[in-house]
């Protein structure tokens with residue numbers, strides 16, 4: 218399928234991460250022209266493009282940016298580079314191969330938001346990507362692209378907690394507190410960093426901004442579907458012949474992507490299951506995957522969610538009990554502990570599934586698991602808990618024989 222590359226156009230060019238190579242291939246060429254335009258016109262283009270956040274939730278970016286209208290200054294932009302969702306490994310490709318695209322996206326976004334400072338919050342373990350991005354920032358400061366007349370960008374390392382990818386826990390952590398989610402407001406409002414109105418966006422979301430502002434909203438809208446405009450960096454991992462990250466327009470059939478880009482299932486085996494959008498999206502059976510398309514609406518229709526587009530492919534040799542056991546060990550470890558149903562529920566669910574995997578289940582294992590999922594759902598501050606409940610329910614609903 219032919220389509221423009223929004224965030225990966227410079228991937229594969231030798232030394233694409235350096236300023237000189239990025240500039241030779243188009244980086245920053247229209248920056249000064251765009252920075253001379255009124256901020257509201259940039260926001261309008263982003264609204265018109267239909268861009269949706271690529272951190273997992275798919276919230277319309279333009280509408281979110283409008284939440285800053287009328288808010289006092291200073292305002293902040295925070296870029297979420299925590300990328301800790303199992304199965305998701307796209308943002309680090311942008312940082313590795315084209316950090317200047319992200320920097321340019323931040324400069325343009327800060328202009329649109331009338332923000333003078335941006336913070337990039339990066340998962341602590343990503344030392345290589347941290348150093349790569351910091352070098353690019355240093356180059357941009359050295360060349361005067363960043364500095365006196367633009368916004369300032371600060372790169373901050375987290376300490377490796379999955380929950381710090383949740384936007385309000387991220388902001389708590391950035392402020393120096395324990396990374397735990399904040400209570401959610403009843404009506405839409407911006408996030409708040411040091412009491413100032415703030416927008417939090419994913420790396421890929423912000424890296425999409427230069428394309429949209431350079432080429433126009435219609436060029437972006439021309440790709441993908443009506444409800445899911447543009448492209449996404451889809452990740453393929455697990456039992457495929459060619460795991461990796463592929464930028465594709467929304468709306469492609471899931472199985473076609475596995476065949477064409479993933480090179481099919483390893484060793485000629487049959488597909489058993491797909492977790493379509495990072496570990497926290499409900500698992501699909503091979504049957505459900507058959508007619509599924511890779512868009513927000515397509516994945517909903519199939520009974521799951523698009524999430525981050527990080528697909529975990531499982532072949533017929535996979536034990537679904539072991540797979541859930543593995544996932545729950547992660548959630549048990551990563552629950553921040555603030556809400557009792559999540560802290561206790563992930564612990565108990567993980568123990569119960571682990572016992573099933575060891576063939577020593579308690580007699581009421583399955584009803585208890587379902588009860589735990591019900592108890593977590595809707596009883597927590599953030600969506601970590603409900604996501605775990607969905608994960609448990611998805612496995613039990615779709616592979617009941619294996620658990621029985």
Ligand SMILES: Cc1cc2nc3c(=O)[nH]c(=O)nc-3n(C[C@H](O)[C@H](O)[C@H](O)COP(=O)(O)O)c2cc1C
Pocket residue numbers: 269270271272273274275276297298299300301302379380381382383384385417418419420422423599600601
């Ligand atoms: C437990 C949890 C972990 C998350 N981790 C990330 C992450 O690593 N990166 C990310 O961009 N968004 C993550 N999110 C989503 C963020 O809260 C937020 O919605 C996102 O950064 C907004 O950016 P976007 O609108 O550009 O997608 C996570 C959410 C939850 C509940």
